[in-house]
Amino acid sequence: HIDTVSFRGTPCIRLQTEGATAMVSLHGxxxxxxxxxDGRERLFLSERAVFDGSAAIRGGIPVIFPQFGxxxxxxxxxxxxxxxxxxxxxxxxxxxxxxxxxGSNADWPYPFLxxxxxxxxxxxLRVALEVDNTGATPFAFTAALHSxxxxxxxxxxxxxxxxxxxxxxxxxxxxxxxxxxxxxxFDSETDRIYNDVVAPLALLEGAHRLDxxxxxxxxxxxxxxxxxxxxxxxxxxxxxxxxxxxxxAAQVLQPVVLGPGETWRxxxxxx
Ligand code: TA6
Numbered sequence: 001h002i003d004t005v006s007f008r009g010t011p012c013i014r015l016q017t018e019g020a021t022a023m024v025s026l027h028g029x030x031x032x033x034x035x036x037x038d039g040r041e042r043l044f045l046s047e048r049a050v051f052d053g054s055a056a057i058r059g060g061i062p063v064i065f066p067q068f069g070x071x072x073x074x075x076x077x078x079x080x081x082x083x084x085x086x087x088x089x090x091x092x093x094x095x096x097x098x099x100x101x102x103g104s105n106a107d108w109p110y111p112f113l114x115x116x117x118x119x120x121x122x123x124x125l126r127v128a129l130e131v132d133n134t135g136a137t138p139f140a141f142t143a144a145l146h147s148x149x150x151x152x153x154x155x156x157x158x159x160x161x162x163x164x165x166x167x168x169x170x171x172x173x174x175x176x177x178x179x180x181x182x183x184x185x186f187d188s189e190t191d192r193i194y195n196d197v198v199a200p201l202a203l204l205e206g207a208h209r210l211d212x213x214x215x216x217x218x219x220x221x222x223x224x225x226x227x228x229x230x231x232x233x234x235x236x237x238x239x240x241x242x243x244x245x246x247x248x249a250a251q252v253l254q255p256v257v258l259g260p261g262e263t264w265r266x267x268x269x270x271x
Contacts, residue, residue: 002095007032010051013087015095018122025060027053029085029097029116032060034270037122042210042270044150044244048235056081058235059148059244061127063116066108066141068221068252069170074107077146080114094119094126103135111135117267124271128216131265133258140257144221144250145268151205154224154242158183161201161212162220167194168253186245189226195219195253203247214249216266221248 001016007023012032015022019037024030034042045059056062056077065080066072075082085097094117103111111134119126127145151157162179169175170191179194183204197220201212214220223246225233230241249268256264 002090008049008051010057013095013097015118015120017120020120020122020125022118022120022125024095024097024118025057026084026087026097027051028057028062028081028083029099030057030060030062030081031118031125031127032057034120034125036124036271042125042150044148044240046236046240048237050235053082053084055235058233061148062146063114063129064142064144064146064248064250065114065129065131066110066112066139066143068142068144068250071142071252071255072108074105078143079105079108081146085116088115091117092119094128100134108139108141110137110139112139121271124269126267126269128265128267130263131256131258132263133260136260138257138259140255142250142252142255143266144217144248144252145266146221146246146248147268147270148244148246149203149210149270151203151243151245153205154186154245156205157245158185158204159201159222159245159247160204161199162194162197162222165194165197165220167192184222186224186226189229190222190224192222193219193250193252194222201247203245210270212247213269214267216264217249217251217268218254219250219252221246221250221252223248
């Protein structure tokens with residue numbers, strides 16, 4: 001079942017199936033809420049998030065495209081999260097949102113068509129990004145699904161599946177490291193880009209486990225601001241760093257180069 005609702009004053013598409021609900025804002029095609037059939041919210045959305053379109057919405061699953069962070073010539077984390085996407089209907093049981101570019105963007109002047117497919121099951125959410133190069137010249141981009149996963153207390157959280165992976169530590173000047181421990185845990189600001197991730201991941205907290213799979217995306221970004229950085233982020237409350245871990249399906253270290261007429265696909269499945 002699909003309907004249009006207003007959520008904190010912003011127009012959203014609500015998906016409901018088998019007792020599960022997801023809410024997707026047209027602004028950014030951003031999943032703001034995901035409740036599987038057990039009724040427990042799995043995504044973090046800041047009480048201080050801005051919904052007037054003046055900034056990206058803090059929380060849920062922002063779509064980062066065509067550049068991750070400052071890696072590129074354009075806006076930090078790209079423009080896609082600050083654009084109005086179009087709801088294009090349902091295809092293969094997934095809600096499809098589109099964003100087209102005609103090449104007039106000064107920072108990244110390439111014609112493209114992006115599709116975000118959101119599939120919901122009783123206990124599972126799959127978000128997939130597709131990018132077509134609709135122009136006549138190749139272009140390069142980086143991208144991510146910047147998922148803010150809700151937790152009760154970050155100090156009790158562990159991420160499984162990254163052992164043996166190399167990562168760039170953005171919180172320590174971009175230095176390179178290898179993940180030796182079986183689990184990633186959080187004891188201060190954490191901002192890492194893991195590359196060549198092939199294993200499925202899991203977010204563990206007490207008895208709760210959220211499995212995370214990705215395809216197409218080669219990297220995983222793990223981010224938690226910690227107390228001090230959190231205090232400097234206007235659209236987070238002082239204690240919000242305890243309430244989420246971002247585990248992002250990302251393609252950052254090796255930009256995608258897409259020729260005319262080509263399509264790139266990447267997805268993340270949670271559940
Ligand atoms: O994905 C991690 C990251 O790039 C961090 O460096 C952190 O600043 C975060 O994203 C949030 O970025 P934003 O532009 O949404 O404030």
